[in-house]
Structure formats: structure tokens, C-alpha cells
Amino acid sequence: xxxxxPILSLMALAACQTATITAPEPAPAAQQPAAVSAPEGRPxxxxxxxxxxxxxxxxxxxxxxxxxxxxEAGAAARPEYSVILxxxxxxxxxxxxxxxxxxxxxxxxxxxTLIWNLGSAGAFRRMGIEFDPEIWGEWERTxxxxxxxxxxxxxxxxxxxxxxxxxxxxxxxxxANVAGNIETIREAGFGDYVHGETLFLKGDTPGGSAKDGRxxxxxxxxxxxxxxxxxxxxIADIFNDKSLSPAARRDLAAAPAFxxxxxxxxxxxxxxxxxxxxxSSMEEIFPPETYWAPASKE
Amino acid sequence: xxxxxPILSLMALAACQTATITAPEPAPAAQQPAAVSAPEGRPxxxxxxxxxxxxxxxxxxxxxxxxxxxxEAGAAARPEYSVILxxxxxxxxxxxxxxxxxxxxxxxxxxxTLIWNLGSAGAFRRMGIEFDPEIWGEWERTxxxxxxxxxxxxxxxxxxxxxxxxxxxxxxxxxANVAGNIETIREAGFGDYVHGETLFLKGDTPGGSAKDGRxxxxxxxxxxxxxxxxxxxxIADIFNDKSLSPAARRDLAAAPAFxxxxxxxxxxxxxxxxxxxxxSSMEEIFPPETYWAPASKE
Numbered sequence: 001x002x003x004x005x006p007i008l009s010l011m012a013l014a015a016c017q018t019a020t021i022t023a024p025e026p027a028p029a030a031q032q033p034a035a036v037s038a039p040e041g042r043p044x045x046x047x048x049x050x051x052x053x054x055x056x057x058x059x060x061x062x063x064x065x066x067x068x069x070x071x072e073a074g075a076a077a078r079p080e081y082s083v084i085l086x087x088x089x090x091x092x093x094x095x096x097x098x099x100x101x102x103x104x105x106x107x108x109x110x111x112x113t114l115i116w117n118l119g120s121a122g123a124f125r126r127m128g129i130e131f132d133p134e135i136w137g138e139w140e141r142t143x144x145x146x147x148x149x150x151x152x153x154x155x156x157x158x159x160x161x162x163x164x165x166x167x168x169x170x171x172x173x174x175x176a177n178v179a180g181n182i183e184t185i186r187e188a189g190f191g192d193y194v195h196g197e198t199l200f201l202k203g204d205t206p207g208g209s210a211k212d213g214r215x216x217x218x219x220x221x222x223x224x225x226x227x228x229x230x231x232x233x234x235i236a237d238i239f240n241d242k243s244l245s246p247a248a249r250r251d252l253a254a255a256p257a258f259x260x261x262x263x264x265x266x267x268x269x270x271x272x273x274x275x276x277x278x279x280s281s282m283e284e285i286f287p288p289e290t291y292w293a294p295a296s297k298e
Numbered sequence: 299x300x301x302x303x304p305i306l307s308l309m310a311l312a313a314c315q316t317a318t319i320t321a322p323e324p325a326p327a328a329q330q331p332a333a334v335s336a337p338e339g340r341p342x343x344x345x346x347x348x349x350x351x352x353x354x355x356x357x358x359x360x361x362x363x364x365x366x367x368x369x370e371a372g373a374a375a376r377p378e379y380s381v382i383l384x385x386x387x388x389x390x391x392x393x394x395x396x397x398x399x400x401x402x403x404x405x406x407x408x409x410x411t412l413i414w415n416l417g418s419a420g421a422f423r424r425m426g427i428e429f430d431p432e433i434w435g436e437w438e439r440t441x442x443x444x445x446x447x448x449x450x451x452x453x454x455x456x457x458x459x460x461x462x463x464x465x466x467x468x469x470x471x472x473x474a475n476v477a478g479n480i481e482t483i484r485e486a487g488f489g490d491y492v493h494g495e496t497l498f499l500k501g502d503t504p505g506g507s508a509k510d511g512r513x514x515x516x517x518x519x520x521x522x523x524x525x526x527x528x529x530x531x532x533i534a535d536i537f538n539d540k541s542l543s544p545a546a547r548r549d550l551a552a553a554p555a556f557x558x559x560x561x562x563x564x565x566x567x568x569x570x571x572x573x574x575x576x577x578s579s580m581e582e583i584f585p586p587e588t589y590w591a592p593a594s595k596e
Contacts, residue, residue, distance in 0.1 A: 043583040046344035046570045052544045052583045053575035054530055054537065054551040055566050059357075061552070062561045119590030122580065126591075135592045146590040151552075232352055239352065246350045253352040254359070254449075263360045268353050272344045272570040277351035282420065285341040285350045292417030292444040293424075294433045 043125055046272040051116055057151045059270055064152030067228055067267050068159035071106050074225040074265075075163040078104070082224040083265035084215045085236045091255035097216075099223030106160055107218060109229030110171035110181075112271040114153050115188045119146025121273070131274065140173050141180035144187040150269070154189050166222060168198050170214050170234070175203035212237040230271035240276055246284045249277075341423055344570040349414055355449045357568055362450030365526055365565050366457035369404050372523040372563075373461040376402070380522040381563035382513045383534045389553035395514075397521030404458055405516060407527030408469035408479075410569040412451050413486045417444025419571070429572065438471050439478035442485040448567070452487050464520060466496050468512050468532070473501035510535040528569035538574055544582045547575075 042048070050056050079099060086095040111117055120139040124131060157167055173181045178195050186192055193199035205213030211233060218224060232239035232253060239252060252258070262268070340346070348354050377397060384393040409415055418437040422429060455465055471479045476493050483497075484490055491497035503511030509531055516522060530537035530551060537550060550556070560566070
């Protein structure tokens with residue numbers, strides 16, 4: 001097989017395998033779009049891994065185990081400082097908000113942290129698009145019951161509550177869609193949350209999707225012992241500085257002042273399906289010093 | 299929008315009938331894939347996350363921290379049983395190989411566990427294909443220096459060695475490419491491995507890519523206290539039974555007899571870019587009870 005098939009032939013053949021396997025019947029016009037009509041007939045690989053694989057389920061359940069154990073230990077040994085970076089703190093001058101006598105809380109992102117948005121992810125895939133803000137807004141308003149709890153999350157939240165640590169959600173779902181958002185969280189099994197008390201949404205404080213303002217608001221009433229999310233913006237806005245290259249962002253996350261907090265107050269869950277890392281170039285992901293090409297195909 | 303996709307699917311099917319009947323012509327040399335023309339100019343999202351994001355780097359470094367700490371503790375408290383499932387063991391009748399007085403070892407997969415294959419991943423992406431076994435074979439033979447150590451792996455391996463635990467690699471790289479494979483591992487910084495002693499390759503025992511045979515061979519000389527990989531086949535072949543649906547595979551991994559071992563002898567690192575989970579259908583990943591469609595686009 002010295003000479004490869006032309007790319008298009010390979011792609012067509014690959015598509016054929018999929019199409020032949022799924023072999024959808026033509027849908028009558030009155031029916032809902034058949035679930036087999038995704039552009040290539042299957043979820044994207046990242047979605048197959050995250051939402052469907054035993055491998056990702058294990059990582060999720062174990063992450064939630066560790067978060068719960070950490071919160072239980074934190075509740076027993078009351079800390080002097082929260083894990084929320086103080087305004088103006090940097091890797092060189094890290095400062096954290098003081099706890100005083102405030103009650104303890106753990107702060108969680110919602111999407112792809114507490115719940116998997118299977119309803120909207122499936123819809124986007126069937127439509128052959130990655131994301132549409134208008135459709136996402138409708139999903140916030142009407143998706144209750146079609147998002148599911150992440151493996152281990154319900155048990156983890158229950159353990160943290162039992163340890164006497166308040167569960168507070170800080171999400172970039174829109175304040176304008178508060179009713180649908182609360183219902184979506186409830187229908188996924190997490191109980192009721194109160195806007196402005198245990199639920200903070202985009203629009204609650206200035207800064208748009210930046211979450212530091214909401215973290216400061218939460219800190220007025222709570223000592224936050226754990227921050228949990230699928231993106232570094234769930235930890236501190238400093239990591240989402242648009243001027244950071246992927247490599248600079250990795251270096252900042254690994255700076256000594258911050259490195260000691262991962263899995264020890266700051267927790268990241270895997271989400272390879274979307275995030276602030278998107279937009280990386282070929283050179284950023286496959287740097288020149290790793291360039292390789294097969295001689296057999298040249 | 300609603301009806302466009304089924305039509306596209308039908309067109310794909312029509313194209314397939316032709317493609318599967320007509321043998322593709324060999325491509326003229328001038329039409330070979332250009333090395334710089336990634337289909338959409340960027341790595342796939344899963345690759346951007348895994349190889350480039352601070353989020354994945356943190357998960358990797360923390361996973362390796364935990365693996366090293368576990369091995370250090372295991373070396374101090376010598377176990378009676380290894381974490382390798384005995385032949386014929388099941389979730390209902392779990393049995394593990396006895397350790398006797400054998401020296402301790404930790405067994406690792408190589409690809410996407412010790413090293414990231416940036417050279418081949420970049421090449422596949424530039425060619426617009428997901429995988430080609432012929433090219434992969436050439437990568438095994440000639441890729442040394444173009445694969446890199448995963449964040450945290452070098453430090454983790456060093457700690458485990460210092461604890462007196464032998465590092466043994468069990469990979470589905472081919473025995474026929476042993477020289478290139480050893481050099482790739484060495485060039486990534488992991489030192490020298492000896493085929494049949496500290497390095498086990500596909501072809502060393504019957505069973506093809508199934509790794510149980512090699513795990514049994516390793517167990518003749520070692521008490522294995524940790525198994526580490528990016529896929530459940532790195533833990534036990536029972537999880538790769540082809541008859542398991544994604545849901546059944548998740549259930550098996552979460553069976554009580556196995557569930558207690560995750561992060562406690564059995565360790566999984568994230569790899570959403572390829573794996574045994576691939577091939578899941580839309581219904582398996584987005585089950586009917588989560589079906590949702592936006593009214594605004596109908």
C-alpha cells in the first residue's frame with residue numbers, strides 16, 4: 001500500500017462505513033429528525049468519550065469522590081483563608097480572601113460539571129453545528145429533564161452537604177433564563193437553588209462571563225473551601241486573559257503559587273467537547289520540534 | 299434546517315453505493331496529501347483539549363501525582379495480592395493474582411499514558427485522516443524524538459522508581475518495531491527498557507492487542523501493585539469484550555468488585571482522541587429520554 005488513496009476517497013469510504021452501518025430510512029416529513037441523521041451518523045469522538053465511555057465515567061466518579069473527601073476534611077479543619085484569589089492577586093503575589101467566621105461553602109460550575117447537556121449536545125450534533133447561542137438560550141429555558149447528572153455528582157453533592165458545607169453554583173447560564181435554569185438543575189436531581197443566594201448566573205454582577213465578581217459576592221457571606229469546574233474560568237479570571245497563548249496559560253496554571261492548589265481546593269473535571277482552549281493553531285498543539293511526516297506517503 | 303440533514307444523509311448513501319462498488323484509482327504522486335493542509339486549519343477539539351489545554355495538563359499532572367503517591371504507599375505496605383485479575387475472574391467472582399515474595403512493579407501503557415504522540419497526531423491531522431495502520435507502523439519505527447512525555451509522567455516515574463517499584467511497560471506497539479519503540483520511549487526521557495523484561499509489546503504473547511497474556515507473563519516475576527493506562531484494556535481484557543454496549547461496559551467498570559479499585563490500584567488517564575469507545579451511536583450517547591430539539595429552528 002505504498003500509494004495512499006486520495007484523501008477524498010478515504011473520507012468517502014469512511015463516510016460509507018458509517019452510513020452503511022446506520023442505514024437510516026428516509027424519514028417521513030411529519031416525523032422529528034431521526035436521531036441517526038447526524039452529519040457523519042455518530043457523535044464526535046470527544047462526545048463519545050465524555051458522555052459514553054467507561055473511561056470518562058470512571059474519571060468523573062473518582063473526581064467527585066476526591067472533591068467530596070476534600071470538602072469533608074475541609075469542614076473538619078476550618079481554614080483561615082478561602083481558595084478564592086483576592087482582587088489583583090497574581091502568580092507572583094498570590095493572595096486569598098480571608099474566611100473570618102463565615103460559614104463554609106463549595107462553589108461549582110453547572111454545565112459539564114454538575115450536569116451533562118445531552119439534549120442540546122444531541123440537537124447540535126443532529127444539526128451539524130457545534131454551537132448556536134440562540135438555540136442555547138432556548139435550551140436554558142426549556143431543557144429541564146433533558147440534562148443528566150454527571151456520574152458521581154449527586155453522591156458527591158450529598159456528601160458535601162452532609163459535612164455542613166453549603167453548595168453554591170456559579171454558572172454562565174443567563175440570569176434572564178433563571179426559571180429554566182433552576183428547573184434544569186432540579187430535574188437533574190440536585191434539588192432547589194435560590195438565585196442570588198445559592199445560584200449565581202451571568203448578569204448577576206458586571207463582567208459578563210467572567211466569574212470573579214460573582215465569586216467576590218459569594219465570599220461576602222461564605223468561606224469558600226473548594227472551587228470546581230471544567231474550565232479555569234471556574235477557578236479565577238486570571239487564567240482567561242485573552243492575551244495568553246495556550247503555552248502561557250499552561251505555564252500560569254503550573255506556577256508554584258497556583259500548582260499547589262490543584263486537587264487541593266481547586267478541582268478540574270474533564271470536558272474535551274468545548275472550552276476556552278478552542279482556537280489553538282496547528283503549531284500551538286503540534287509544535288515544530290515534534291514535526292514528523294511519513295516517508296511511505298510521500 | 300430540519301430536513302436538510304436527512305437529504306445529506308441520503309446523498310452520502312448514494313455516494314457510498316458508487317464508492318463501495320468502484321475500486322478507487324491509485325492517486326498520481328502529484329495529488330498526494332499536502333503536509334500543511336489540515337482540513338479546517340486547526341487540530342480537532344479533542345486534540346486541542348488533550349495536548350494544548352491547561353485544563354488537561356492539570357488533570358495529567360494531578361493523575362501522575364496520585365499514581366506516584368499510591369505506589370509509594372504500596373511499596374511501604376506490601377500487599378498480599380496484585381491488582382491483576384486472575385484468569386477467568388469476573389465481576390461476580392473477582393480473583394487477583396497472589397504476590398508471594400516477588401518484587402513490586404507498576405505496569406504502564408505507553409501511548410497517551412507515558413507519551414503524547416504529537417508527531418503522528420499532527421501528521422494524521424495534516425493528512426485529514428484519523429488513523430492509518432501503515433503510517434502508524436512507520437511512526438513506531440521512526441518517530442523517536444517527536445513524541446513527548448505527558449505532563450507529570452517523568453516526575454511520577456522517577457518517584458515510583460525511588461520507592462523501589464519496578465516500572466514495566468505493556469503497550470500495543472508492535473514487537474516487530476522493538477528498536478524504534480525503545481528509542482521513542484528513551485528520547486521522551488523515560489530511560490532504557492528491555493524487551494521481555496521491562497517492556498512488553500504486541501506479539502509477545504498470543505491474543506493480539508489483548509494484554510492479559512502479557513500481564514500474566516509480567517506476574518511470573520513481579521507483584522503488580524498498579525495498572526495505569528488511558529483505556530480499560532490497559533487494566534483487564536474483560537472490559538474489551540466486543541459484545542458489551544457502551545452502557546454495559548460502563549456498568550461493568552462500576553460493578554462493586556471493580557469500582558473499589560479505580561484510583562486505588564487501577565488508574566485511567568484522559569484520552570478523548572481515540573479508543574475502544576469509538577463507534578458509539580447517536581442513541582447510545584444521546585439516549586431517547588434526553589431527546590430535545592429547538593422550536594426556534596423548526
